[in-house]
Amino acid sequence: MQDLSFKPKAFLFDLNGTMINDMEYHTQAWLTIMNEQLGANISYDDVKKEMYGKNHEVLERVFGKDKFTAEEIKTLSFDKEKRYQEGYFPNLELIAGLDIFLEEAKQHHILMAIGSAAITFNINFVLDGLKIRDYFSAIVSADDVEISKPDAETFLKSAKALNINPADCLVFEDAPKGVECAENAGMKCIVLTTTHKIDEFNIYNNILGFIEDYNDPIIKTLFK
Template sequence: MIKAQPKAFLFDLNGTMVNDMVFHNHAWHSILTKDLGANISFEEVKKQMYGKNQDLLERVFGVGHFSPEQIDQISIEKEHRYQAAYKKHLELIAGLDQFLEQAKNAGISLAIGSAAIPFNINFVLDNLKLRSYFKAIVSAEDVVNSKPDPEPFTKGADILGVPYNQCIVFEDAPKGVEAAENAGMQCVVLTTMHTAEEFSAYNNIVAFIEDYTDPVLQNLFK
């Protein structure tokens, strides 16, 4: 239950603002299996897609398997493949443009807290002309610890100057919801990549939505 109109909305990016996670899944699966020789299924890759790219590589191959330079090269190659495949499909999740405008008009501060690198965040924000809405953008390069650590969201709230308990997080992944819970923030979940049942461990969820046209979101403005 939402207690009062929040002062800030903090958004994950991929799967939350744009419905692109299957494209990330395909790009990672191709890199991991065809390029790097991992024996990992498409579904298992999906489960591993949280946190920084380095975190994913270390979960699959072990810490120290790749040098920092190799990790950077693999990461950029993966993002180039993702962007090449997704660009012609690039669009906001339905209703988000109107929702951002409504939040702006209501005086609610907006931020992004994403495990994506700036290369991908810029790809979305600049192609869809969204940058002006956000007073804070926290990327993988801006934090020491990625989700489920709360740092991507707490840092965004700190930049906005908004107490954590007055923020609402928008997420699509269980580990992102866990990060919000660890920050003491309530969460709205987009069911773009995971079912509602996959979030049963968390107690900070105020709504599940398929997109931003859901009338339940109007409760955030009361």
């Protein structure tokens, strides 16, 4: 658990559920499409369990690998993202305390990057909608990797883009697969409890602590 002696040189952020609390809107968008358009008869909780990786991977896990053509997947993915953005836009905001945390990190000359399974379209929606793009020196999206989380590629590419050793990076995540990605990359992690329960992370050994938001006292120790 918490290791107050660790002083990271870079912060790597997942996006959904970590910087913004929007996973409910992603899940609801998929739920509507899967049940109303595709007749899956799947529950909200079951959709939530499949909410990691790229859109085509989500569809393949639920419906099988050969169910849809590439063009159909592209159309379904666009529909899902449109539904998500329309639903979430009126509530678009950073998780509490993150605005101050980003500014503090900048003042302490800590490099920051986003390493997310979100597509560039959705990352731009958040960064430009909240006007926080200038805080980040690198962005690695689903469009930039061959293999999704929990493979280490996303966070390793983020560290490489910052020219920082992976062991000197601290990852902020909200999902078990994201924590596993960080562990596979040799990185420590702080977990936001926005999406998953603490006991869902019991198998991971790289977690420094759990926080509800960025006002948690753990955050202050990172700058001392």
